[in-house]
Amino acid sequence: MSQSGPGHTGLFVHPDATRYQHFRAACGEAFARLDAASGAGGAIERMARGHVDLLVIDVAGCLPGDPVLVTGLSMLLRTRNGAPVLVLCPYGHTAWLPELMAHGPLQYRIGPVPDAALRGAVDGLLRQPANGPLNAQQQLLDKERELRELLTIQRSVQRAMAHAEDSARLAEQLCAALCSFPGVRHTALLLQRPDGELRLLAEESRNHLDLGGLLGREDNLLASPLRDAFPPLLAASAGELVLLDAPAKMGDPALALALHRRDVQMVLALPLRGEPGGPLLGAISLMFDRSLQFTREQFACFASLAQFIGFALAMSELRGRNDALADRLTQLDTRDPLTGAINRRAGEALLDSEIRRARRYGIALAVIAFDIDNFRSVNDVYGYPIGDQALRAVVATLQGRLRVSDTLARMRGEEFLVIATHTTAADARKLAEKLRGAIAGTPLPGCETVTISLGVAQVAPDEGALTVIERVDTALRRAKRAGRNRVELAD
Numbered sequence: 001m002s003q004s005g006p007g008h009t010g011l012f013v014h015p016d017a018t019r020y021q022h023f024r025a026a027c028g029e030a031f032a033r034l035d036a037a038s039g040a041g042g043a044i045e046r047m048a049r050g051h052v053d054l055l056v057i058d059v060a061g062c063l064p065g066d067p068v069l070v071t072g073l074s075m076l077l078r079t080r081n082g083a084p085v086l087v088l089c090p091y092g093h094t095a096w097l098p099e100l101m102a103h104g105p106l107q108y109r110i111g112p113v114p115d116a117a118l119r120g121a122v123d124g125l126l127r128q129p130a131n132g133p134l135n136a137q138q139q140l141l142d143k144e145r146e147l148r149e150l151l152t153i154q155r156s157v158q159r160a161m162a163h164a165e166d167s168a169r170l171a172e173q174l175c176a177a178l179c180s181f182p183g184v185r186h187t188a189l190l191l192q193r194p195d196g197e198l199r200l201l202a203e204e205s206r207n208h209l210d211l212g213g214l215l216g217r218e219d220n221l222l223a224s225p226l227r228d229a230f231p232p233l234l235a236a237s238a239g240e241l242v243l244l245d246a247p248a249k250m251g252d253p254a255l256a257l258a259l260h261r262r263d264v265q266m267v268l269a270l271p272l273r274g275e276p277g278g279p280l281l282g283a284i285s286l287m288f289d290r291s292l293q294f295t296r297e298q299f300a301c302f303a304s305l306a307q308f309i310g311f312a313l314a315m316s317e318l319r320g321r322n323d324a325l326a327d328r329l330t331q332l333d334t335r336d337p338l339t340g341a342i343n344r345r346a347g348e349a350l351l352d353s354e355i356r357r358a359r360r361y362g363i364a365l366a367v368i369a370f371d372i373d374n375f376r377s378v379n380d381v382y383g384y385p386i387g388d389q390a391l392r393a394v395v396a397t398l399q400g401r402l403r404v405s406d407t408l409a410r411m412r413g414e415e416f417l418v419i420a421t422h423t424t425a426a427d428a429r430k431l432a433e434k435l436r437g438a439i440a441g442t443p444l445p446g447c448e449t450v451t452i453s454l455g456v457a458q459v460a461p462d463e464g465a466l467t468v469i470e471r472v473d474t475a476l477r478r479a480k481r482a483g484r485n486r487v488e489l490a491d
């Protein structure tokens with residue numbers, strides 16, 4: 001039986017007469033008169049003819065964003081003459097809700113709506129005038145609390161954005177920040193890779209829900225069988241807001257049960273874009289332990305947070321790629337492409353700075369110059385490609401024998417310099433012997449073993465890079481003259 005009492009007039013708007021029949025069968029008793037209109041135009045005309053106590057707009061089967069429908073329904077909402085509005089919106093097309101709310105307050109139910117729940121919603125809205133609205137003071141207090149909550153979440157998200165070094169950390173902090181909204185028990189950020197694959201970037205769980213586990217994967221999420229059922233996957237693929245107010249409405253009993261077990265009653269998912277109208281970047285998911293009726297301000301706040309988050313993630317990705325590029329450019333600028341050793345310019349700059357450091361802290365610094373013996377004959381006998389391989393092998397062998405604080409630079413051709421920090425002449429000589437022995441004992445790919453000759457010097461207290469390099473070069477030439485495959489200490 002209707003609790004609304006007789007005398008109420010309702011107007012149901014949907015092009016399909018069977019939808020009206022269904023609504024009438026479920027809720028007809030609540031009204032003394034229930035009219036139907038097949039579109040916004042007819043509904044506006046009907047409202048102009050006489051008072052309506054409840055306007056029910058059913059958008060089942062209507063694509064969100066259809067410009068003709070949007071214009072018509074927005075006009076209807078603006079000319080409602082004070083009548084409360086109930087929007088019936090199917091799960092999967094919930095992008096209608098913020099769109100319609102922009103034109104005036106309304107209540108909504110997400111379909112499929114069981115008859116009893118539909119009747120309850122209708123009765124509730126019809127009862128409002130009879131019982132009187134909550135007193136004005138209570139309404140103000142509720143609004144104030146709602147705005148305070150929105151302000152708090154905005155601030156937490158801003159804070160998260162201000163203190164993140166990379167996309168992964170940013171995503172983690174954003175998920176934690178979004179969890180601070182009342183009723184939110186789980187948040188997740190899904191992001192598309194440059195190749196278009198959607199992956200789970202971060203999640204924050206206050207209900208032990210493991211989204212990766214639930215979906216059975218963390219990568220390539222759009223290949224999940226839940227792609228057309230689960231709100232964040234729908235939001236990421238359709239690029240629209242998706243609101244689910246009861247897990248059963250997804251049409252996947254196993255998924256619904258899994259969410260129920262984690263106390264999830266409502267899921268809001270928002271698409272992410274790097275810029276308004278730009279390509280889709282992914283989605284944010286918020287799971288609530290309660291079913292709420294969102295207001296226009298709440299939808300607007302979440303939409304603007306999604307916009308900020310999309311922008312921040314796009315910026316962070318760009319920054320990451322920029323840093324990688326800068327690293328690569330620095331490498332190209334400072335590395336010898338054949339051997340991977342630092343090049344002459346970087347070697348000389350490093351020697352300059354190490355000399356300054358050694359002088360400032362009074363620590364020993366040594367340099368070793370070495371050159372491959374008779375390398376010309378390797379090229380002549382085996383060819384340049386094998387000569388190149390030999391150069392790479394010599395550098396790799398020596399790099400493996402140096403401390404991390406020592407640096408190997410290719411100065412020209414087959415001449416190299418080792419900068420050995422915290423090293424005296426005596427220690428550098430031992431090191432040079434070790435390097436000489438290592439090369440003499442290492443077979444090379446495609447050619448015979450080679451040897452190296454080395455000159456060693458400790459940097460004198462007032463000595464600059466140029467003179468110490470001259471001294472080790474002189475010692476190296478002496479080693480060559482003395483028969484090669486040997487170490488000479490500089491004067």
Ligand SMILES: Nc1nc2c(ncn2[C@@H]2O[C@H](COP(=O)(O)OP(=O)(O)OP(=O)(O)O)[C@@H](O)[C@H]2O)c(=O)[nH]1
Nearest residue numbers: 371372373374375376377379384387388413414480
């Ligand atoms: N394959 C290859 N050879 C190089 C490269 N840079 C220099 N060389 C060769 O290294 C050889 C150096 O020859 P020389 O300066 O005569 O010295 P050497 O034959 O090693 O004789 P000593 O230094 O006196 O023992 C030349 O044949 C250069 O062409 C390189 O990048 N790749």
